[in-house]
Amino acid sequence: MxxxxxxxxxxxxxxxxxxxxxxxxxxxxxxxxxxxxxxxxxxxxxxxxxxxxxxxxxxxxxxxAPTESPTKSTGKNKSEQKASAPTSTSQTKSEQSAVSNQTSKSSSSSSSTSSKSSSKSSQLSTNTKQDKYKTDPIPEGKPEPVEPQEQEITDNTLKCTFSISCATVLDNMNILDKSKKEIIPDDGWILKPVTVTFNEGESVFDVLKQVCRDNKFQLEFSFTPIYNSAYIEGINNLYEFDCGSLSGWMYEVNDWFPNYGCSRYEVKNGDVIEWQYTCDLGGDIGGYYSVGE
CATH class of the missing domain: 1.20.5 (Single alpha-helices involved in coiled-coils or other helix-helix interfaces)
Structure with missing residues (x-):
């Protein structure tokens, strides 16, 4: 064991x-x-x-959690943008139409004011119909424009009073092109009021050409199809913009500055025609519409 x-x-x-x-x-x-x-x-x-x-x-x-997915939300935003785009474009066109004859001073308005004014401008534009040459309605009692291609000049001789002034330049010599100082008359008159004969049916532009030709005044102009009228660039070598960015030539007939070009104004017997140089887009001579029209 x-x-x-x-x-x-x-x-x-x-x-x-x-x-x-x-x-x-x-x-x-x-x-x-x-x-x-x-x-x-x-x-x-x-x-x-x-x-x-x-x-x-x-x-x-x-x-x-949101009621809609991000994808659906994005799609909704895009559709809303597409839907709102035509309205925005329409307002812009209305604003441009309503303020086309105003200066750039209106651009200083606040965004809220612009929104309100755009609505008013749209209403004004709706109630104001321009012709095909962008002419606003003619004030009551003033002559309607006559297109150059529709002129009917006769042999009938009429008379009018005609003058050319650049007096406003005398108050703005500090901004005048230095090369033009010698051509400015001391009293501001290039042509003092004179009686001129013309043919019935002729326009303010026709009479201006005749006066400059008879007095040997230099005259430069260009035709503007969109307004169907000649645009006066310079008289007696004094041109637009020679005395500031708002300077140029305007015409007055019987104490009224027409809102259409000089080629479309048919002169009547006894008319008083004044060509005036402005340094402030017409503000210094009582005018309002675009320079040279």
């Missing part, structure tokens, strides 16, 4: 150790088994809490 233990002592020791380990494991397993439900309960509780939080967050997200 002793010899058997000596011979197999290592195996016996190994078996005993294995048995001891198994016994310890069994005892430890029993202890863990007692605590296991608590761990499971704890885990279940955590999961329940997390689930409740997730549900709450989902409810918040659904409450605060």
């Amino acid at each position: 002793i010899e058997f233990f000596k011979k197999h002592k290592y195996k016996i020791i190994a078996a005993v150790c294995a048995l001891a380990v198994l016994t310890g494991a069994f005892l430890a397993g029993g202890s863990l088994g007692d605590n296991a439900p608590a761990v499971v309960k704890s885990s279940t509780a955590d999961v329940a809490v997390k689930a409740e939080k997730a549900t709450a967050l989902q409810s918040i997200d659904e409450t605060t």
